[in-house]
Amino acid sequence: MDLRFQHPCTALVVGGTGTGKTYFMKRLIENRDEMFNTKFEEIIFYYSEWQSLYDELKDKVDFRQELPMLDDHPAGQGPKLIPLWLFLRLCIGLAVCKVLQESDSYRAAEKPLLALTSCYSANVALTVIRQMRYWNILREIKCLAEVLEDDLAEEVWVARTRRNIILFSSINLTFGISLGVSITLRFIISGDNTLLLLWPFVPYTGSWGLTIAQLVTGVCCPLLSITISIVVTALGCTTSTVTGLHHALAQCLIATATPEAVRNGAKLHQRLRRVTLDLTEFFAGNLAHVMASSFSHSSLAIVQVIASQEMTSTTFFQLFRVLVVFLWLSFLSQELSDSSLRLQRSAYLAATGSGTALAEARALNLVMLAASRPPALTCKGLGTLSLSSAGHVLRQLYSVINVLKKQN
Structure with missing residues (x-):
């Protein structure tokens, strides 16, 4: 030993x-x-x-x-961004408390509430990035992809996986950056100084205090939005990659049902199953907190549109943010479950084929048993993410909007 x-x-x-x-x-x-x-x-x-x-x-x-x-290495090897984020959280907390105390209407309290939820979700996203378990999951998925990338089934799953990753990444990052820039421009153009991070720039930096506070606030708003978008994008990309690995493994079992291929497939599926469950369990407790900002932005945007009947660029990005995040993740989660069921069917076809020995059949039976319980992304408060659950949530949201319209 x-x-x-x-x-x-x-x-x-x-x-x-x-x-x-x-x-x-x-x-x-x-x-x-x-x-x-x-x-x-x-x-x-x-x-x-x-x-x-x-x-x-x-x-x-x-x-x-x-x-x-x-x-x-007494100081560790983690990112050195904690002091910066602690400072930003303190400044935003002070600004939100000040504005909420002075707010006398919903419109006045809307912006500090959005800033508070964005800061909270960004803090959770940064915590996710710093966890070693998160990086271990990414490394294991990368190793599995390298094992299967040279296989005969590469052309079957790589193109679809790459397309899903590019679409999800481009749309999600575009919305995240656009929302941050839109909020920043809204502060600059409107001249609204209620949520500026004034302390400690005012009064300790003299006449430059207000300018520095505007610059810092203009940097923080996109930074908060981009941090959340990066974590959500990473989740979508890893989910799509794991889905592609399930399809690749299923194709390998059908294409080459030799004893060596069956044994290798069973071992790879054991590793793939373990890292997939680790991924879903890890984000089950964090996804709701990361998506809190998206849900709050969309909810407040819906209330604003119903109450004032006006649509701005910021309201547009806020309104469709939850659709981009929630519907895409539900779609990717549904594909992950379907790929596991496809792997189960492929293992069944390989096990019942002619020339399959007893040892290989037993290994394929274990693959079928594990794949019969398909993994899926879960979110506290919403349950398992799938297309059916997404449709149920949207129907409930539509009912709430109709009730608010009638009362308005």
Whole structure:
């Protein structure tokens, strides 16, 4: 058995049956209070505390160090944007509180509410980007794509996957950038200074305070919108890629049903199934928070159009933002579920074909059993994303709009 350090805070225990892996992990858990210290979601590993356990297990365990120790990198390797985002959150929070206290109507309170939800969703999006689990999922999907990209089934799934990625990325990023620029131009042209990030530029920078505050606000508005759009775009692209990998694996099982191809297909499906479930579970708790800004923008835009019967460029982008995000993600989630069911049918055809041995048939049965429970994106409050659920939500939204029109 050997212990390989893949990361300063992550270890991989490798070894065959009877080499002492279970005993080693048991002793590791028993000594966890001496060997680990938890601070702010980071596990700081004290290498000096290994000595007693190392002396006890050195005859059974081959310790290997493949990366520098954590002591060489005390500050970590994460992005250094946390102080900037803390400052922006503080400034936006102060501005929103000030404006809400002075607001005497819905129109006056609309902009601070939108700024608050955008700041919240952008903060969640930044948290998602900084999580190591997120990058591990992307790396595993990239590895699976590299394994299948040279296969005979490449032409079948690559073109459709590339088309979905290009369409979703271009439309989503265009709407995100356009919305941020539209809000910035609205502040500049209208001369509305209610949501400017005045502190600490006013009064500490003198006569340049207002100009600097306008510049910082003009940069922050597109930055918030783009951060949200980047995370949503990444989710759509990874979902589309995983869908394409399911189609590629299904095509491989049909095209070449040799024993070696079946064994490789079963192993690849196990990895693909694991990373797909990890992707859906990871975003199940974050998607609602990331999309909070889109739903709030669209909801307030609908109320504004019904109440005032006017449509501006900002209102247009706000109104269709949820359609771009929600409907596209529902479509991609539906395709992911359909691709898993297609893989199940392909495994069934390969298992019932002539010349399939018992061992390969059992492996294909496991593939069919796992693929019969199709994965899908989920969102708290909305449930599983699919075309049927999207239609149900839009029908409810249409009913609410009709009620508001009658009351107006």
